[in-house]
Amino acid sequence: MITRVADEVALASTGAGSAGSAGCGGRAADAQQEVVLRDGLRVVVRPLDAGDEAAIVSWFAGLGAETRYARFLAPLERLDRRTRSELARVDHFDHEAIAAVAPDGTTVGIARYIRIARRRSAEVAVAVADDWRGRGIASMLLDRVAARARAAGVEQLTAICLATNYTVIRLLSRLGPTTVGPSDAGLVDVRIDLMSTRPDRSPSRAASDGRRD
Numbered sequence: 001m002i003t004r005v006a007d008e009v010a011l012a013s014t015g016a017g018s019a020g021s022a023g024c025g026g027r028a029a030d031a032q033q034e035v036v037l038r039d040g041l042r043v044v045v046r047p048l049d050a051g052d053e054a055a056i057v058s059w060f061a062g063l064g065a066e067t068r069y070a071r072f073l074a075p076l077e078r079l080d081r082r083t084r085s086e087l088a089r090v091d092h093f094d095h096e097a098i099a100a101v102a103p104d105g106t107t108v109g110i111a112r113y114i115r116i117a118r119r120r121s122a123e124v125a126v127a128v129a130d131d132w133r134g135r136g137i138a139s140m141l142l143d144r145v146a147a148r149a150r151a152a153g154v155e156q157l158t159a160i161c162l163a164t165n166y167t168v169i170r171l172l173s174r175l176g177p178t179t180v181g182p183s184d185a186g187l188v189d190v191r192i193d194l195m196s197t198r199p200d201r202s203p204s205r206a207a208s209d210g211r212r213d
């Protein structure tokens with residue numbers, strides 16, 4: 001039987017607080033984990049440390065031109081210092097990024113959310129190195145980012161994607177009830193409701209307080 005992510009092995013607990021708590025400032029509360037991918041390869045999954053620009057540079061180096069265009073919606077040849085610094089400016093509450101790191105230390109995938117102006121919605125984005133596609137990395141990172149966003153009080157994730165980016169639209173729509181609407185030329189606006197898929201809500205409880213599940 002093929003499983004999407006076969007197994008997860010907790011390696012180390014590096015922070016205080018309960019797993020799943022987003023924390024506020026400093027290092028994220030949950031541990032880094034070793035994850036066995038569907039093809040047996042392993043990656044370590046960890047929240048990005050604030051200021052870890054080296055991980056951003058490593059990740060960007062693995063993205064081909066089409067991947068960069070799909071992620072940044074622009075033909076980005078290289079990351080300028082400002083973008084690098086913005087991408088590394090995580091605080092584990094308003095801005096969270098989860099990275100997948102290969103055994104050789106290369107960062108092969110990053111998913112993140114960035115809260116929109118103190119609201120209960122946040123932008124979500126993901127990109128996986130070209131050589132690491134189709135192994136379930138994006139699905140796994142998005143699941144974790146969505147869980148952390150929920151824990152930080154985010155109720156809706158949004159993304160602007162290429163209208164032809166069916167892979168990411170499908171991956172995002174697995175996070176919760178999703179609407180896909182027109183945006184600019186060639187782009188779509190994807191909105192995911194995180195509230196109706198909160199893991200702590202059993203169907204009976206959801207029914208009893210009148211919300212859909």
Ligand SMILES: CC(C)(COP(=O)(O)OP(=O)(O)OC[C@H]1O[C@@H](n2cnc3c(N)ncnc32)[C@H](O)[C@@H]1OP(=O)(O)O)[C@@H](O)C(=O)NCCC(=O)NCCS
Nearest residue numbers: 067070071125126127128133134135136137138139167168
């Ligand atoms: C979209 C993207 C993040 C997916 O990453 P990924 O790690 O390959 O995704 P996963 O392996 O978790 O899932 C990919 C899905 O496409 C399917 N797929 C089929 N062939 C594939 C291929 N050659 N490459 C990737 N996925 C493939 C996979 O089977 C999987 O579907 P499934 O879960 O139903 O089996 C990656 O392609 C990417 O970085 N794209 C460019 C950046 C981007 O578009 N970002 C979105 C901006 S929000």
